[in-house]
Amino acid sequence: MNKDWMDVKEVLDDKYTGKKVNLRGWIHRTRNIGNMVFLNLRDPTGIVQVTVAKDELEEDRFEEVKSLLIESSIKVTGQVVSDQRAPDGFEVRARDVKIVHPANVFPIQEDHSVEHLLENRHLWLRSTRMRNILSIRSTVFGAIHEFFRSKGYKEFQSPIITPLACEGGATLFPVDYFDEEVYLTQSWQLYAEAAIFGLGNIYTIAPSFRAEKSKTPRHLTEFWHAEVEGLWLDNDELIELGEGLVLHIAKKVLEDDRQELENIYKDGVEYLENLEGPFPRITYEEAIDLLKKEGMEVIYGDDFGVPEEKKLTSLFDKPVFVTHYPKEIKAFYMKRDENDPTKVLGYDLMVPHVGELIGGSVRETDVDSLIARLKEEGEDPSNYEWFLDTRRYGSVPHAGYGLGIERVIMWLCNLDHIRDAIPFPRTPNRYRP
RNA sequence: GCCGUCGUAGCUCAGUGGUAGAGCACUCGGCUGUUAACCGAGCGGUCGCCGGUUCGAAUCCGGUCGACGGCGCCA
Known part of the structure; x- marks a missing residue:
């Protein structure tokens, strides 16, 4: 298999473990703990955890990634590893993150009413x-x-x-x-x-x-x-x-x-x-x-x-x-x-x-x-x-x-x-x- | 069309006659293994709208608008 962009599902199906992948999609959730950021990257096939360590990126880029809001669209290049600490057993260790389009504050959060979801x-x-x-x-x-x-x-x-x-x-x-x-x-x-x-x-x-x-x-x-x-x-x-x-x-x-x-x-x-x-x-x-x-x-x-x-x-x-x-x-x-x-x-x-x-x-x-x-x-x-x-x-x-x-x-x-x-x-x- | 429930911060809700609250989100600060992260601080409101009662109304009363839920009718 030789292609430029991979699906999240393929990563979760163990097809690229140990290899380099290029993914693109949206930030489903994000958590930052200072010198490291955890992103859940969503594409139409699934959601996978991406880890972004400060050491791996240029400093300005890392600060940008750190401040991205949910639903921002990004491209990620990194290595797939099997790790029990990741939500589905696999995660991508980012070498590079490109910001396609930062998102405004997303109106839908965890708590939501039927009416709010219908409005949005x-x-x-x-x-x-x-x-x-x-x-x-x-x-x-x-x-x-x-x-x-x-x-x-x-x-x-x-x-x-x-x-x-x-x-x-x-x-x-x-x-x-x-x-x-x-x-x-x-x-x-x-x-x-x-x-x-x-x-x-x-x-x-x-x-x-x-x-x-x-x-x-x-x-x-x-x-x-x-x-x-x-x-x-x-x-x-x-x-x-x-x-x-x-x-x-x-x-x-x-x-x-x-x-x-x-x-x-x-x-x-x-x-x-x-x-x-x-x-x-x-x-x-x-x-x-x-x-x-x-x-x-x-x-x-x-x-x-x-x-x-x-x-x-x-x-x-x-x-x-x-x-x-x-x-x-x-x-x-x-x-x-x-x-x-x-x-x-x-x-x-x-x-x-x-x-x-x-x-x-x-x-x-x-x-x-x-x-x-x-x-x-x-x-x-x-x-x-x-x-x-x-x-x-x-x-x-x-x-x-x-x-x-x-x-x-x-x-x-x-x-x-x-x-x-x-x-x-x-x-x-x-x-x- | 009928019956019921609910409208308070961006979101989810508490507050039932006496100075408008919480959690989340967002902003700032801290943290290299988080899982809806966590800790500290900050920002945030014409309490759906109109009228009435009262010294005083988010709170009581009347009306109105909207949404949701149930029934009827249908696929």
Whole structure:
């Protein structure tokens, strides 16, 4: 190996012990004891201790290094030694330190409130915790592309600016479009249903926007949505497509980010390692019965709240599919079950702590049924003419789902709050920085 | 939308009617093996904002703004 700059991780992996290295990065912490300075040098791969002795540097340079504040950027040349006194068993004895850019007083110290970290999110991204999470996030995005493309699905983009709603009840962010009111998209789905009859099976990863004042640990107003639409799929095939994606994501994160995952959540690794299909599948009615058996007061026809979700997911050691919900509590576009027209062919995939990870359904293709359901939801069907057209010209059975990517990350990392699953979270009370 | 908690130094907090406090950070001094170093000194405030009660309000009362937490709704 012969290169100019080494990674901190390589030093900690014993690749350069006894040798000279060149490192560059940021001062994570610094301690000076007079004629010697201890620096913890951070780069994107890790943190290593650097010792700077007064004898080794020119006097002026030593005084400069001594006065550097946390987060100053530097280049270090020195020798790697194995030393039990160093935090990770290895340290770099500096021969030369070049100051790239001294830092002002860093606003984030050891004690910090949630609010302070959110105000300084642009600086908090340098933390080990955020670095680990964002690495896992990157892997999750890659895994989703990989999964769908390996199955022959093509990537299709819908507009972000749109004139119509999609999810009944969900509120839209209005946008002033040259004096007309349009909205930020809530979902890719309706446009996907137009594209599917030409392109075939498609998927996307795109932001979705929900103007709901949901002050919960599971909601963002702007979140990243992985959505898929497949031709000829029935509900069972759609379940397999959802299960396959979740399993593939978990596998990839274990492969590529095991260390990052362990840094955040030690128990997560074992849970994910043991995760395999098939996930349990129960109907809405069976879920109601289970909850009643557990002593909960649930009324048939009600959607599950947080207490019901918690109870239900606690009964299984894997994510659980709940199928065949009553049509009244689900979106207008879901197809009714021919065997029981009060139910829809669709499902939610639920996991502990997070709740719903995926919501999917077979799509209704009958124009009259769609119009009737739209009216029930208080929508004006004339706003949906182009969508209804997709059913008027040789529609075929099809199905799809949406997966909340931040919720997947929250689940994988066992995060207390979904806002840590995204670099700059947007919540009802926060849109800065 | 509903319920709750909290706003005091750059940060984290104490102070519940009588002169505004601590730890950390920062500055200066000391120290060649520190691990959130340590020791000494210094700097640092319109107690969120508006109004009221009182001889006197960070403290009591009313309002307001903001943040956080929980519920509902959803992915």
